[in-house]
Amino acid sequence: MKINKYDNSRKLMERAIKVIPSGVYGHLGPAEGCMIPVAAFPNFAARAEGTYFWDVDGNKYIDYMCAYGPNVLGYNDPDVDAAAREQLSKMNCVTLPGEAMIDFAELLTNLTKKDWTFFCKNGGDVTLYSSMIARYYTGKKKMIFVNGYYHGVAPWSQKADHPGTLYDDCKNSLYVEFNDLEGLKKIIAENKDDIAGLISTPYMHGNFQDNITPAEGYWPAVRKLCTENGIVLIIDDIRCGFRLDLSGSDHYYGFEADLICFCKALANGYNVSALCGKEFLRGAAGSIMYTGSYWMSAEPFAAGIACIKKLVANDACAHFKRIGTMLCDGLVKMAKKKGVNLKASGEPAMFYLTLKDDDSEYLHQQWVAECVKRGLWLTNHHNHFINLAMNEDTVKETLEIAAEAMDAMIANNPQVYKKK
Amino acid sequence: MSTRTKAFVNFYAAIGTLQTYAALDDNAKALAAKQDIAVRFKVKDGPDGVLVFKGGAVKALPYSEGTKTNIVLNCSSNEKFNDLVDGKGAAVIPSKGFFKLGFMLNKQSAFNVLTAEMAALMRKKEFADDKEMRLSTLLAFNAMIAALVQIGNVDDIGRMSAARIAAGDIGIEITGECACTIRVTKQDGDTKLEYIAEKSPSPRAQMIFDSIGTAKGVIDGKLDAMYCISTGKIAMLGFIPMLDNLNKILNLVPKYLA
Numbered sequence: 001m002k003i004n005k006y007d008n009s010r011k012l013m014e015r016a017i018k019v020i021p022s023g024v025y026g027h028l029g030p031a032e033g034c035m036i037p038v039a040a041f042p043n044f045a046a047r048a049e050g051t052y053f054w055d056v057d058g059n060k061y062i063d064y065m066c067a068y069g070p071n072v073l074g075y076n077d078p079d080v081d082a083a084a085r086e087q088l089s090k091m092n093c094v095t096l097p098g099e100a101m102i103d104f105a106e107l108l109t110n111l112t113k114k115d116w117t118f119f120c121k122n123g124g125d126v127t128l129y130s131s132m133i134a135r136y137y138t139g140k141k142k143m144i145f146v147n148g149y150y151h152g153v154a155p156w157s158q159k160a161d162h163p164g165t166l167y168d169d170c171k172n173s174l175y176v177e178f179n180d181l182e183g184l185k186k187i188i189a190e191n192k193d194d195i196a197g198l199i200s201t202p203y204m205h206g207n208f209q210d211n212i213t214p215a216e217g218y219w220p221a222v223r224k225l226c227t228e229n230g231i232v233l234i235i236d237d238i239r240c241g242f243r244l245d246l247s248g249s250d251h252y253y254g255f256e257a258d259l260i261c262f263c264k265a266l267a268n269g270y271n272v273s274a275l276c277g278k279e280f281l282r283g284a285a286g287s288i289m290y291t292g293s294y295w296m297s298a299e300p301f302a303a304g305i306a307c308i309k310k311l312v313a314n315d316a317c318a319h320f321k322r323i324g325t326m327l328c329d330g331l332v333k334m335a336k337k338k339g340v341n342l343k344a345s346g347e348p349a350m351f352y353l354t355l356k357d358d359d360s361e362y363l364h365q366q367w368v369a370e371c372v373k374r375g376l377w378l379t380n381h382h383n384h385f386i387n388l389a390m391n392e393d394t395v396k397e398t399l400e401i402a403a404e405a406m407d408a409m410i411a412n413n414p415q416v417y418k419k420k
Numbered sequence: 421m422s423t424r425t426k427a428f429v430n431f432y433a434a435i436g437t438l439q440t441y442a443a444l445d446d447n448a449k450a451l452a453a454k455q456d457i458a459v460r461f462k463v464k465d466g467p468d469g470v471l472v473f474k475g476g477a478v479k480a481l482p483y484s485e486g487t488k489t490n491i492v493l494n495c496s497s498n499e500k501f502n503d504l505v506d507g508k509g510a511a512v513i514p515s516k517g518f519f520k521l522g523f524m525l526n527k528q529s530a531f532n533v534l535t536a537e538m539a540a541l542m543r544k545k546e547f548a549d550d551k552e553m554r555l556s557t558l559l560a561f562n563a564m565i566a567a568l569v570q571i572g573n574v575d576d577i578g579r580m581s582a583a584r585i586a587a588g589d590i591g592i593e594i595t596g597e598c599a600c601t602i603r604v605t606k607q608d609g610d611t612k613l614e615y616i617a618e619k620s621p622s623p624r625a626q627m628i629f630d631s632i633g634t635a636k637g638v639i640d641g642k643l644d645a646m647y648c649i650s651t652g653k654i655a656m657l658g659f660i661p662m663l664d665n666l667n668k669i670l671n672l673v674p675k676y677l678a
Contacts, residue, residue, distance in 0.1 A: 022644070031649040036656065159584075359624065
């Protein structure tokens with residue numbers, strides 16, 4: 001198998017580093033993206049199609065990160081792109097919104113069984129807005145977070161030691177563990193009548209840890225506690241939304257959120273996020289001045305409508321689950337044959353992988369690096385994503401690359417695998 | 421910035437780096453060898469440590485019952501101890517070793533000369549040669565890691581970050597130059613960081629600087645750490661959340677070591 005070289009990526013990085021902090025900042029960059037070692041990873045992409053992308057050196061990748069979620073149909077989906085182009089030919093960012101905004105809001109409101117939809121751009125826009133609504137509606141100040149959470153980069157959702165965040169930004173934050181109902185009851189009792197909202201992802205898909213699905217009865221019990229104590233229940237469905245259930249992940253796990261945040265899979269890469277909510281919060285939502293220069297641009301709405309319709313038409317969540325399960329089963333089985341303990345956790349549509357033969361993740365990082373060098377884009381720290389363009393052939397191709405990469409990792413660690 | 425944390429940093433990182441200085445520099449070692457003494461710095465509500473000069477080596481250790489000392493210097497507050505270290509001449513009250521106070525009071529004592537030389541070397545921007553630059557960087561590197569450990573153990577925000585670091589060894593290394601370990605232990609819900617001036621046999625996470633130049637650039641603030649990671653000048657590997665949280669403590673070091 002060919003081993004990738006990244007000469008052009010490195011040249012671009014040299015340019016980028018001079019004019020952009022860190023060269024590539026955030027989750028797509030080498031640091032936050034945990035590109036370990038950096039030598040094994042490219043820095044820039046040149047083009048993308050379906051479930052593949054090509055870097056600036058012409059190396060091709062099967063992409064299980066899907067742009068960290070937005071690629072839900074396949075890159076350059078012809079139907080979504082055509083809808084976006086058609087809308088662009090009429091209008092995009094104008095002094096008044098277009099009809100597409102209403103069309104998209106009607107679609108999402110009906111699909112998610114909520115009463116209204118509010119649009120922004122990024123996931124962090126809607127998670128922040130949801131906390132503001134909860135605080136305004138309840139007149140209370142504290143928010144419950146579930147440890148291992150990520151709800152965006154704004155200070156309200158950070159810990160006090162995060163650079164740029166103040167201690168005061170976090171003084172109304174309370175923390176519980178996922179699936180810990182007793183802990184939740186305790187925190188509610190200790191902060192009686194002072195809690196505005198509880199925000200959580202539908203299952204624990206935090207980074208650097210095996211992902212945890214909800215225990216039997218967990219969510220209905222959380223729902224009941226929130227209702228009894230006047231706490232607004234907010235589901236951050238930014239990552240999971242429309243990958244587990246086209247009515248939202250609260251529907252998937254059998255409960256009803258008061259507010260639910262969507263973004264990544266909404267429009268197959270066109271930039272829009274949405275907050276869907278229950279009737280009793282409509283007034284609060286409308287009373288808060290919350291807006292942005294591009295939030296009512298029409299092109300992403302048109303793309304979103306086409307995207308959601310295609311997901312519905314293709315029973316996409318069933319496809320994600322089937323392909324994800326096939327892939328995870330195949331990877332774990334392949335690893336086991338080689339004497340490697342690979343664990344897949346979380347929902348198959350958004351599987352998380354960890355190699356369990358050491359507690360430091362060195363071996364896992366090496367295997368992922370060997371995969372990337374051979375054209376299989378996995379990460380060592382984050383859940384992955386399935387899209388509609390993936391099929392049985394994609395899985396077969398993936399398993400071949402993953403197996404060769406694993407052989408390379410094993411050969412580099414004879415002290416660990418000598419007995420196996 | 422908390423004065424209590426500053427006092428711990430002053431004892432274990434500012435004064436404590438004499439240990440590295442005497443170990444790395446022959447002249448410093450010869451000077452240290454002139455003194456054979458154990459001085460206890462007992463700061464009210466602050467560090468209670470012993471600085472030991474013996475056979476040319478220097479050690480800064482936490483005081484424990486039974487440790488033999490020649491001088492006990494009492495400081496009534498962290499603020500006064502910090503003033504003392506900053507050369508503002510704050511009074512210390514000796515409760516033992518009145519006749520050996522030349523250690524502190526005599527400007528030509530090995531302690532005072534070494535401290536002054538080391539501080540000047542660490543502040544230097546222009547160097548006579550590579551050897552001097554290397555020594556200055558290694559001293560600053562040592563002080564940075566020693567300070568980080570104290571901040572993680574004492575400072576409120578630092579403790580918050582430390583609490584999220586998993587137990588195990590974090591290896592920090594300048595390729596071909598030096599390696600040290602931050603050992604993280606957990607007991608009764610408390611997290612303790614310990615600085616060990618040796619390479620860990622089994623680090624759970626590692627931060628490796630590719631050269632002394634990179635380490636110097638980062639310490640001097642001339643190289644952005646994220647730039648270094650992006651370009652491979654700093655390699656981070658292993659259980660990354662340990663390093664993520666360690667870096668948050670590292671961000672606090674300039675406040676205390678300025």
